[in-house]
Amino acid sequence: MQFKGTENYIASRDLSIAVNAAIQLEKPLLIKGEPGTGKTLLAYEIAKALNKKLFTWHIKSTTTAQQGLYEYDAVSRLRDSQLGEEKINDISNYIIKGQLWEAFEADEQVVLLIDEIDKADIEFPNDLLLELDKMEFYCYETKKTIHAKYRPIIIITSNNEKELPDAFLRRCFFHYITFPDRATLKEIIDVHYDKLEEDLVQRAMDIFYKLRDNRGIKKKPSTSEIIDWLKLLMIGKITTQELDEVKNHGRIPPYLGALLKNEKDKEVVFRGH
């Protein structure tokens, strides 16, 4: 069982090794990197490539660790007791399983994505230490310990909004997705669009890399941006000649808004002309 990328997702050698090491040693894999380099997508592609079920847990600022395990719906139970419902006798009817529980309970190995872990409270990762280490937790209401039948492949993504605690990091493998070099980027573009004119792609990549090299730009355009931009170029029927003019005469690139999402960054480009 080896992950080597999929037909829609080019995984570099170092990324594949990180993923395979995490799978074989049964450790969670923490993925960081510039926005738009395919951090979240990775979990989807691993699930697809290895033909496994995927559970996703998207973290928000209000998410607590407990919500990933389970929630006890005391209010419904109280209400049902008033109505004399039969099911109140079994407390497990009122336990709402979280993504982690579902993943632990699955009858085969699954992929679990914990997306944007840095969005939660600063203590959040610490609350998950034992769960990630032992792959088990205790449910107080039913007095049962939930073990993972098969240790899931856990992919965690972070955007660096908050630093993660050391104890948490020590339990994870870490991989930083770097921005792809030209050859890899070309491969990525090829898996997305196969009918693009070679010259056009080369010109577009020239302009794109020049923008990325511009030191004044804060939010650099990334893989997902160039993919979107190429689509716009296709729809707008922009020709190779037009891109040549941009390149050689320093014009503003068409559909700049697809590449730069920030007013200030656009100003930097406009000022440069």
Place this chain on the structure above:
Amino acid sequence: MFIDFFLILKNNKIPVSIQEYLTLLEALDKEVIEYNVDDFYFLSRTILVKSEEHLDLFDQLFGAYFKGIETINSEEFMNIPEEWLRKNSVRLMSSEDMEKIKAMGGLDKLLERIKELLKEQKERHEGGGKWIGTGGTSPFGAYGYNPEGIRIGQDESRHRRAVKVWDKRTFKNLRDDVELETRNMKMALKRLRVLSREGVAEEIDLDKTITKTSKNGGMLEIEMVPQKKNTVKVLLLLDIGGSMDDHIELCSQLFSAAKFEFKHLEFFYFHNCLYEYLWKNNVRRWEERVNTYDILNTFNSDYKVILVGDASMSPYEILFKQGAVEHYNEEAGKVWMERLKKQFEAVVWLNPVPKEEWKYVQSIEMIRNIVENKMFPLTIKGIEEAIVALKNPKLVYQ
């Protein structure tokens, strides 16, 4: 097997623990990778490095330690005296070495020294094996770790090998854009929480539910309340420019920690002491000023005020009108400080100057008196103490 390598990482402040080392051995044992050095590099990187700011240093150390390991054949290896290996392959710079660089008189001197060493290396290289030739200059050569990041004498071309992955130094830039060491500060600031309930009702209010249900003759009636949230309001006033330039890193750490921690955070800049104007954008400080009166009138008295500054100035700047260094002030800094204290109950001053030095600077003592001794050093412990003072404004400090 790779204990030396592990120790080098550890000595160079990459946070690795035994656990990670064992994991690496386990991974090798399970044959996660094929036997080639590139794959080994990727594997050890993913296991041993936990944060992108360490990646570049890891690349350099890896390069230094495993240099030449590919080209060397076992026969050559046997010919090298063991002592040589032990001494030279691990001759990386410790922090003492770094001190030595400074002691050597800075960059120019260092460059000269490197040139000398390189010459020496060439001579030795002709006679000796590759390992010795390259390992010998490792402290100062291509892989020398140095705060300025000098990098010369890349000998890949001499060996006519392709550039190694770790030699590309892909992660070089990551070292300076990450937010550093703010976690501890955030943990300290977190204690400044004023929890109150507002927003959507999503928690059950047990007491009210019981009361209402009893009133209802036992039929359940559920009462909900909003969750408790941190509603503390913070006004951060930062001294900027002049003598504060030395502390700019510490202050920006505090600022970025505070920005994430408090929902209601307002910040303004001042210079040296508080006067009639404050500003939000330091570049446009003369055009976009805010009248200090407006700030005193805009923010409720329940705002907690944190002033950050070194309070190091001439006493005139505090005591006399027209004493400010930059402009003609109608009223003395002290008057404005008193006004601030009158409007806000909770005021503290964080000072990046070490506490032991306070007593030697007259103006620090004066400001300290004005804020009723609620001046704390800008350290984790100082922030913790300041938080206590902010939460209990009635506390008296000696």
